[in-house]
Amino acid sequence: MAITVSVIGLKGGTGKSTVAINLAAGLAKLGFKTLLIDADFQASATMGLGVEVVDGELTILDVMKRTDINDCIRETLIEGLWLLPADISLSEAEMELTIRPMREIVLRTALEKLDKSFQYVIIDSRPALDLLVQNALMAADHLIYPITSDPFALKAFGYYLQLIDYVTDLKRKYLHKPSYKFDCRILLNMHQQSSRVRDRRTEQVLKPLRKQILQTKIRRTESVGRSHFEEGDSSAMPVIARPRGAYERGAAEYRALVKEIVQLWQN
Numbered sequence: 171m172a173i174t175v176s177v178i179g180l181k182g183g184t185g186k187s188t189v190a191i192n193l194a195a196g197l198a199k200l201g202f203k204t205l206l207i208d209a210d211f212q213a214s215a216t217m218g219l220g221v222e223v224v225d226g227e228l229t230i231l232d233v234m235k236r237t238d239i240n241d242c243i244r245e246t247l248i249e250g251l252w253l254l255p256a257d258i259s260l261s262e263a264e265m266e267l268t269i270r271p272m273r274e275i276v277l278r279t280a281l282e283k284l285d286k287s288f289q290y291v292i293i294d295s296r297p298a299l300d301l302l303v304q305n306a307l308m309a310a311d312h313l314i315y316p317i318t319s320d321p322f323a324l325k326a327f328g329y330y331l332q333l334i335d336y337v338t339d340l341k342r343k344y345l346h347k348p349s350y351k352f353d354c355r356i357l358l359n360m361h362q363q364s365s366r367v368r369d370r371r372t373e374q375v376l377k378p379l380r381k382q383i384l385q386t387k388i389r390r391t392e393s394v395g396r397s398h399f400e401e402g403d404s405s406a407m408p409v410i411a412r413p414r415g416a417y418e419r420g421a422a423e424y425r426a427l428v429k430e431i432v433q434l435w436q437n
């Protein structure tokens with residue numbers, strides 16, 4: 171089965187979607203067949219790959235309504251990278267899920283049928299604790315939590331750890347593995363050299379979890395965001411997939427992150 175990674179967090183704007191698309195594209199560029207799942211109705215991951223969902227095209231909402239996942243995914247312009255897109259209609263998913271039995275494992279069950287040639291699945295979530303996010307957590311064995319050093323992000327982080335405990339319990343029951351544990355790694359994201367006080371505060375909050383912090387830090391670099399949000403819809407692309415040049419600093423950091431992740435989680 172593919173190595174499945176959820177990018178999670180309780181605050182918007184910490185770079186989750188950016189991490190998800192760059193990680194997925196970077197894995198594909200290394201030759202791993204990868205599926206990026208957009209589990210956020212704001213569709214940043216979908217748009218960040220330059221994809222627009224036209225009315226009637228299948229999306230993750232159809233997967234939540236039991237359509238075969240293999241019929242809903244599509245190839246992207248990046249070789250080896252496939253996308254399960256989202257659009258605003260995904261906002262219906264919560265209502266759809268509430269009445270379902272086994273409602274937290276709909277995505278996990280769908281992924282069991284995914285074509286076996288996929289080696290990685292990366293899931294981009296929205297900052298919430300709803301059923302869709304619980305589905306993203308239940309589907310993954312590996313978690314990446316991008317954290318920025320602002321006070322709200324740090325506060326939200328402590329709260330989120332409680333949710334992970336809750337979902338861990340749920341997962342232990344579903345999998346009948348009483349000692350199951352997520353592998354959750356923290357990514358210091360949009361790091362800025364200039365903010366020493368914030369750095370110290372972040373360090374304090376994360377001290378008990380320092381073994382879980384990824385070695386690679388991603389700095390705040392203007393071209394990282396511009397690459398997939400501001401270059402125009404259809405030419406949007408993660409920085410890691412751009413030719414070198416103006417995008418190189420961000421791309422190099424993301425290449426290091428992808429390498430670290432592969433070494434960490436390769437079976």
Ligand SMILES: Nc1ncnc2c1ncn2[C@@H]1O[C@H](COP(=O)(O)OP(=O)(O)O)[C@@H](O)[C@H]1O
Pocket residue numbers: 181182183184185186187188189214359360388389390391392393394395396399
């Ligand atoms: N390393 C970075 N440097 C500068 N801007 C970034 C970086 N990573 C992400 N961004 C920008 O920050 C904003 C929030 O990122 P996004 O990935 O959408 O966060 P989230 O998914 O957590 O809401 C976007 O405008 C994005 O382009």
Ligand SMILES: [Mg+2]
Pocket residue numbers: 186187188210214295296
């Ligand atoms: Mg996002």
